[in-house]
Amino acid sequence: MGKPVVHMFITLNGVVPAPGAPDEDREGGFGYGRWQAPYVDAKSGQRIAANYARLDAMLRL
Numbered sequence: 001m002g003k004p005v006v007h008m009f010i011t012l013n014g015v016v017p018a019p020g021a022p023d024e025d026r027e028g029g030f031g032y033g034r035w036q037a038p039y040v041d042a043k044s045g046q047r048i049a050a051n052y053a054r055l056d057a058m059l060r061l
Contacts, residue, residue, distance in 0.1 A: 002056045009036055 010016050040048070
């Protein structure tokens, strides 16, 4: 059996949006949309890919 690991994208004020474009998902009055995608570079992309490569399963909510 595998060990469950949680990875979350969270802002300093506690907003937990999925990564994406700044104009995406302004639901609930959140005026900034998604925020992570514009900041991904080659190094962080490699780290994300390495994490996905180690997965046995993924649960998306």
